[in-house]
Amino acid sequence: MHDLWTRCNNCRRILYKQDILDNQSICPACNFHFRLSAYERLEMLFDEGLYNLLDQNISPEDPLQFKDSIKYSQRLKENQKRTKLQDAVLNAEGTIEGIKVVISAMDFGFMGGSMGSVVGEKITRAVELALKERLPLIIVSCSGGARMQEGVFSLMQLMKTSSAIARLDKAGIPFISILVDPTTGGVTASFAMLGDINIGEPNALIGFAGPRVIEQTIKEKLPKGFQRAEFLLQHGMLDDVVDRNNMRSYLVRALRLFLNRPE
Amino acid sequence: MSEEKDFYKLEKEIILFEEKIKEIQSSEENNKKEKIARLKKEIEKEWARIKPELTPSHIVQIARHPKRPYTLDYLDYLTEDFMEIHGDRRAGDDPAIVAGLGFYKGRTVAFIGHQKGRTTRERIERNFGQPNPEGYRKALRVMKLAEKFGFPIVTLIDTPGAYPGIRAEEQGQAEAIANNLKEISKLRIPVVNVVIGEGGSGGALAIGVGDAILMLEYSFYSVISPEGCAAILWKDQKAVTQAAENLKIGAKDLLDMGIIDKIISEPPGGAHVDYEQIFKNVDRHLNPTLKKLELRSPEERLEERYQKFRKIGVFSE
Numbered sequence: 001m002h003d004l005w006t007r008c009n010n011c012r013r014i015l016y017k018q019d020i021l022d023n024q025s026i027c028p029a030c031n032f033h034f035r036l037s038a039y040e041r042l043e044m045l046f047d048e049g050l051y052n053l054l055d056q057n058i059s060p061e062d063p064l065q066f067k068d069s070i071k072y073s074q075r076l077k078e079n080q081k082r083t084k085l086q087d088a089v090l091n092a093e094g095t096i097e098g099i100k101v102v103i104s105a106m107d108f109g110f111m112g113g114s115m116g117s118v119v120g121e122k123i124t125r126a127v128e129l130a131l132k133e134r135l136p137l138i139i140v141s142c143s144g145g146a147r148m149q150e151g152v153f154s155l156m157q158l159m160k161t162s163s164a165i166a167r168l169d170k171a172g173i174p175f176i177s178i179l180v181d182p183t184t185g186g187v188t189a190s191f192a193m194l195g196d197i198n199i200g201e202p203n204a205l206i207g208f209a210g211p212r213v214i215e216q217t218i219k220e221k222l223p224k225g226f227q228r229a230e231f232l233l234q235h236g237m238l239d240d241v242v243d244r245n246n247m248r249s250y251l252v253r254a255l256r257l258f259l260n261r262p263e
Numbered sequence: 264m265s266e267e268k269d270f271y272k273l274e275k276e277i278i279l280f281e282e283k284i285k286e287i288q289s290s291e292e293n294n295k296k297e298k299i300a301r302l303k304k305e306i307e308k309e310w311a312r313i314k315p316e317l318t319p320s321h322i323v324q325i326a327r328h329p330k331r332p333y334t335l336d337y338l339d340y341l342t343e344d345f346m347e348i349h350g351d352r353r354a355g356d357d358p359a360i361v362a363g364l365g366f367y368k369g370r371t372v373a374f375i376g377h378q379k380g381r382t383t384r385e386r387i388e389r390n391f392g393q394p395n396p397e398g399y400r401k402a403l404r405v406m407k408l409a410e411k412f413g414f415p416i417v418t419l420i421d422t423p424g425a426y427p428g429i430r431a432e433e434q435g436q437a438e439a440i441a442n443n444l445k446e447i448s449k450l451r452i453p454v455v456n457v458v459i460g461e462g463g464s465g466g467a468l469a470i471g472v473g474d475a476i477l478m479l480e481y482s483f484y485s486v487i488s489p490e491g492c493a494a495i496l497w498k499d500q501k502a503v504t505q506a507a508e509n510l511k512i513g514a515k516d517l518l519d520m521g522i523i524d525k526i527i528s529e530p531p532g533g534a535h536v537d538y539e540q541i542f543k544n545v546d547r548h549l550n551p552t553l554k555k556l557e558l559r560s561p562e563e564r565l566e567e568r569y570q571k572f573r574k575i576g577v578f579s580e
Binding site for chain 2: 057058059060061063064066067068069116117118120121124146147148149150151152153154155156157158159160162163164165166167169170185186188189190191192193194207208209213214217218220222223226227235236237
């Protein structure tokens with residue numbers, strides 16, 4: 001019973017789990033987009049759900065010997081065990097409707113999708129591969145921001161990734177940035193906002209500062225829909241809000257247009 | 264650990280000496296020089312006692328000291344004919360970032376820096392040095408201007424962070440920062456960053472990266488404020504001390520980690536105790552750094568700048 005049914009985070013309806021899974025993890029009743037793991041994301045985007053994983057052997061270290069309630073090294077081990085990931089991003093190569101692309105997909109399940117050295121390095125390598133092979137790049141961002149436990153190493157990943165994107169930009173290779181719930185902090189303030197087009201999933205929280213921080217600073221309640229994808233679209237920060245069900249067809253259209261490849 | 268002494272208590276004696284120096288300086292007494300020299304010796308002695316005890320959270324307090332010299336103080340000393348340039352030509356002018364052109368050692372240099380206020384009114388006006396998107400866009404505008412005319416850029420970093428506000432989000436705080444990073448990586452002229460106080464996260468980074476990063480001895484550069492880190496990871500505001508220690512945000516840590524290029528030493532008691540001395544120290548390091556970069560070709564600088572950040576990160580493979 002427990003495994004078969006779940007409750008939608010948004011409309012609170014009790015739903016049959018398989019119905020959600022069959023609908024790309026979207027609530028059939030209210031269109032709420034459940035969070036996807038990086039693996040699920042790659043499977044959803046690539047043709048037949050098939051892809052080659054890249055840069056798989058890059059693993060995090062604990063350069064600061066950081067310790068809060070538990071050691072960072074311990075936290076890493078727990079997250080690795082739970083998510084079957086080395087860190088918060090997967091790089092992969094494959095095709096979308098036959099078009100060869102490089103995709104980086106972030107995973108919120110691994111320490112809130114935070115960007116430390118590994119995420120910064122893998123994003124940079126994905127960019128450099130796209131540059132070398134002249135392949136379009138897609139990054140699916142899902143992150144609370146820079147990883148505190150790696151201190152200033154994390155902060156500098158913003159510059160590292162943005163510098164790499166600048167080279168891709170100059171080479172005229174398309175980069176589509178997909179921002180899903182939530183994308184905040186250092187990831188928004190670097191590569192995620194630097195796409196040739198930036199698109200969001202419905203109702204995704206996207207911003208620089210987190211809503212709680214803003215609320216505590218200004219001591220006011222935030223307006224409804226603030227920092228949601230639709231709000232960003234309205235304020236000129238996104239090119240579109242795209243349902244997960246339409247994501248692949250949207251990407252195919254965008255890729256064909258950018259590559260100047262009519263059917 | 265949160266019981267440790269506040270820096271303001273530690274420096275009490277030094278401040279008394281410093282006030283006396285100022286008193287003598289503005290007086291008509293005889294033997295001014297001698298008296299001041301003697302007081303400075305006293306400050307040195309007191310500082311030699313305090314210095315070994317300084318913790319990371321003390322350094323944070325020095326970096327945020329209300330008397331610490333700010334960007335405009337430095338520009339006043341370093342430049343001639345500084346001309347401030349206002350506005351991003353899009354949405355407004357952000358008083359939390361000052362930018363403009365000035366002569367420095369016989370050439371035009373573009374200066375950009377965070378600016379905090381000294382009085383309560385000024386602080387509010389300057390938004391406590393927390394920029395909005397138009398501040399970053401103004402900074403970028405001036406960087407492009409510098410590039411167009413071939414002027415080097417010097418930035419001065421001193422911010423708690425980018426402002427977390429409703430309008431800031433609406434106007435694209437994240438986009439403004441991201442775009443600056445991308446554009447800085449492409450600038451064909453030398454870019455030197457000097458961290459003079461607080462290097463608060465992305466809000467500092469957006470004008471705080473380039474070919475060389477110099478840091479004042481008691482400044483810091485961090486991914487998050489120790490307070491923010493304590494609140495999130497320790498869920499306890501009192502854990503600021505532990506957070507500051509764990510984050511390794513001091514100049515020496517950052518030099519050891521290969522993030523910054525040079526530490527600029529501060530006078531005994533910290534920069535706020537002797538403005539003239541810290542200005543001289545900054546001056547002494549800034550010009551050679553610029554000169555060295557000016558000898559490189561734009562292509563060399565671009566490649567070296569890329570590699571500088573490309574290499575940052577610790578992981579195994």
